[in-house]
Amino acid sequence: MIYFDNSATTKPLDEVVKLVSEDLQNDELWGNPGSLHELGTSAYKAYIKAKEDIASCFSIREQELVFTSCATESANTAINGFLKRNRRNGRTIISTKTEHRATLSVLEKLSDEGFNVIYLNVGPDGKPDLEQLESSIDGDTSLLCFTHVNNETGAILPLKEIIDIRNSKNRNTAIYIDFVQSAGKLKIDLRELGIELASFSAHKFHGLKGSGLLYIKNGVRIDPFILGGGQQNGMRSGTESLYLSRSTALALKLSQTDIDEHIKTVSEINSYLRSELVKRKATILSPEDALPYVLNVSFEGFESETMLHCLERYNIYVSTISACSSKTKKISYVLEAMGVDRKLATNAVRLSFSRFNTMDEAKTFIEKIDEIYQLFALR
Amino acid sequence: MSNNVILARMGEVTLKGLNRGNFESKLKNNLKYRLKNFGKLNIYQSQSRIWIEPVEGEENPYFKNEETATEILNAVVQVFGIVSASLARKFEGGIDEIRQNAVEYMKEYLKIYPDHHTFKVESKRGNKHFPMTSPEISNEIGGYLLENFDCLKVDVNKPDFIFNVEVRDYCYVYAGKIMGHRGLPVGTAGKGMLLLSGGIDSPVAGYMMASRGMMLEAVYFHSFPYTSDRAKDKVVDLAKIVSRFSGRMKLHVVNFTQIQLDMYKNSRQDMLTVTMRRVMLQIAEKLALQNGCGCLITGESLGQVASQTLEAIQFTNEVVDLPIFRPLIGLDKEATCEISRKIGAFETSILPYEDCCTVFVAKHPKTHPNRDDIIEAEQNLDIAKMVEDGLNGIETIII
Incomplete structure (x- = not known):
């Protein structure tokens, strides 16, 4: 078999499969990380360790990372959650027509709800028109939504330039970046970039399906999408999955080597x-x-x-x-x-x-x- | 005790003359086949009705609750020859038992049809020893139901439902009926070879011929990689849907890729569709004869596409001797879609895998071909060999 469809999904690493099967049989790792007894505590520690490992790959802090079920959930949470929570930040969103459906569908819905969505022109090189971006950002621009690497063409976003433009035009404008296709393939230093929101998906870097990541920069407030028991600082309720978080951490770590x-x-x-x-x-x-x-x-x-x-x-x-x-x-x-x-x-x-x-x-x-x-x- | 018998009414079958018996026994056999997964059933006929009930002394879980009994009912009305059917309650006894069963039946009935409020009672008395006349039974039961159900009102002109009481060797009560697909029992009108494509029309054509009592086999022309294997799976699914009505069916899948490629390379572009259909029909006819079919069936509708103009049909028709039945020839697309929805094929038919081989369709196909066009289109083709190759590369699937 020759598998040239890795942007759709990747084969889970043998190491990942081994870890998962061992974890599932491990008598000390099946507890609920929220439980206060010893079994819960050991699960919680392993869970936080996984988060720390992932966070360190992106040069961020563990508290800035949220586990989700997939990158689509991350995108929904980030975009919706930011705009709903920060209404005073403005009602304009800037993006392009070449985003993933996970982003476009959210933007279409927000547009129906009265938000002003500006889609920048995209050149034959797949890059958004930066002059248009510069002239479009104003005091009402709340969020920029872009994809780091386009899933259909591989076109790379001029991320640094975009951040510079934002910094010079309106520092209150937040930036959401979809890193699904670049994570595990390019080094990503979120601290240095200084963006506010980002999404990732484990199965695109040889982890498991069912595991997404959402980065929310320290100090940025968003409305959570899934409500419940208040896990993950209330940002994403639902019992934490140990084997998913640990396998994602391992897959990411191995991709960095x-x-x-x-x-x-x-x-x-x-x-x-x-x-x-x-x-x-x-x-x-x-x-x-x-x-x-x-x-x-x-x-x-x-x-x-x-x-x-x-x-x-x-x-x-x-x-x-x-x-x-x-x-x-x-x-x-x-x-x-x-x-x-x-x-x-x-x-x-x-x-x-x-x-x-x-x-x-x-x-x-x-x-x-x-x-x-x-x-x-x-x- | 819950509802324990299904009463199915026959239609056109009862108009038959001396061979009526053949039609009726076919219908009973078809019902037996259609209901084979519903436990042991006794299927028998009395006058113009067919009765379906659990074999005496045997437990049949499907009749234990309303929901599964309704499943049987829904299967019964899919059998051609059945005009309508009702779920009934059968019991022994006199007027007291009828009263009691009527109330219990209504409780179940109102759960399913909570918005039915007006009714009238109709009674039939086959057992002339019964001490009350039919109108007396109706009056008595109608009054008793009114006493027991506050929500009910009598309306003899336009009731929401009719409550039926029948007094024969046993007593029966039932209300409402599900309409069937009518037609004649499959197997009473020979067997036909259906050209099944995966679109909306051909399953409907198969259904319509089966409704006239025809058994079916089907042939599908597969052109992997130009059409995906999902398209084939879809045709299998459609054959299964048609077979709910037509009974067991064989689906012959012809490997058509090489034939289509040869045709593409050596024939006239604007004549591709007509030429292709001429070859398909010849393969289908040979296959029909090998399998005891007396006709071909297509989903063609006059003027719908380029290959379905009068001229195109003339030239495709002439390559075979068997009759070609085209039950949709005079229907418009909307009428066909309506039937497709009725038989539950529409959602499958519109799945997008069909005809990814649009590459084989000319941009401007010849809509009114003449003899010269046909001769020119086929002069470089070895049609006989194509037909032979087609027949040699067949996978047969039992549906």
């Missing part, structure tokens, strides 16, 4: 594929300077889903963003916002890598593409 080496390996794979694919009736849709972990390619003569199924025949797994049906062809809204030609977008396939992919796999991929063109290409 040799992080620079990994990006080098993946860059080589990416460059190889780019150079070989353009020789083969394919157009690269990912920007030149995108994160090498994502490569969006359009194959001439193959609608996205057809190419996906062709590759599936060889146990190669990729992703399509555009959904095709006989009546309406929907293309990816991200590519549409970037101004990608409609025909190219119809044939777009996303390859997404992990640090475990190899050059041999990339070579096999190219061989199979040749075979597919021979067998299934339509003139």
Whole structure:
């Protein structure tokens, strides 16, 4: 199997699986971290340790981290919670049309509720128009919502510039960043960046599904989304899951080791594929300077889903963003916002890598593409 | 004791002449097959009714509560030949027992239909030794129900429901009825080969032919990787939905990829759909003959798409000798959708996996082809071999 769909999800690490199965059988780790007896206390300590480990990877404090069920929950909590709690901060939100649905759906709902949502233009490089940002931020701008690395194209956000603009225009404007695709692949120092809100997802860095993270900078107040027993400082009620928090901490820690080496390996794979694919009736849709972990390619003569199924025949797994049906062809809204030609977008396939992919796999991929063109290409 | 018998009414079957017996025994067999998962049941006929009850002396858990008994009822009305059915209470005794059972039946009934308030009683007396006449029974039971249920009122003109009392060898009480799908029992009109695509039309076409008593087999043309395996799963699901009405069915999946590719490469673009349908029909006909089917069934509707114009239908029709039944030919899309919803296929039909092979459809297909177009489109194709290849690459699924 060649798995080039790591932006969708990643395979849990063997170490993670081992930890989880051991934890679940561990007689001292199944207590409720909220219980006051010894069993609860030992669970609580292990839980806080996991939080500290994760926090230290992002250079933040344990108290600034909230465990959620997924990054979608994190996004919902962060955006909704901030705006509802800080109404005096303003009623304008600035974002782009290339955000993940988790963000866009929340923004659409807020817009219905009377918030003013400004969507910045996005260039062919997938980056938001910074001049427009600068002219749009004013005293009413409460929140900026952006994605660090776009899940469809790998386009990287000019985060530092955005923070500078915010700092110069309105320091009360908060910044929410979706780090789902970059966590575990790029070093993220939240303390140095100085943003207010951020989200992460464990299953994108070889952890488990069902585990998301939300960063709320110390001093920033938001309304919690899930109410109940007041766990996690009231920010996210619900009994804490020890095996999820511990496995997330382990997965994140392991992703940080040799992080620079990994990006080098993946860059080589990416460059190889780019150079070989353009020789083969394919157009690269990912920007030149995108994160090498994502490569969006359009194959001439193959609608996205057809190419996906062709590759599936060889146990190669990729992703399509555009959904095709006989009546309406929907293309990816991200590519549409970037101004990608409609025909190219119809044939777009996303390859997404992990640090475990190899050059041999990339070579096999190219061989199979040749075979597919021979067998299934339509003139 | 709760409701313990289902009374099903036959429709068109009872109009049959000397062969009525054949139709009736087919109908009973079909009911037996449809209800095979509901425990041991006694299914018998008396006059123009079919009665379904637990085998005497055997426990049948499905009749123990209203909900599961209603499940049986819903299955009964899906069998073609049944006009309507009711859940009834059967017991022995005289007017006192009728009173008592009427009240108990109403308690259950009002739980399901709390907004039904007006009623009238209709009685039938088959047992002429019973000491009261039908109108007397109606009066007595009507009065007794009014005494016991404050919420009820009599309305003989437009009641919310009719409460029925029947006095035969046993006594029966019931109210309300669920309408069935009518038609003729499946198996009384031969067998047809349905071209099933995964869209809205073809399952409806299958349903309609089955309603005339026809057994079905189905054929689906699969073009992986141009259509996904989910599209095939969807066709299997649709076949299952149709088989709720038509009974057991075989689904033949033809591996069509190579044939379609050859056609794409060697035929005229604007004629692809007509050419493809001509090949499909030939494969379907051979398959039909191999499996004892006497006709082909399609979901075509005149003018709906390019391959369903009169000319296109003429040229696809001519390649086979078996009759092709097109029950939707005069229906508009909305009428078809309505039936699709009624049979519970619509939600599955509109799942988006269908026809991802739009690459094979020309941008401007020829809507009014003539003989020359057909000859030109097929001059470079080895149709006989395509048909043979199609027949050699079949996976058969028992639905």
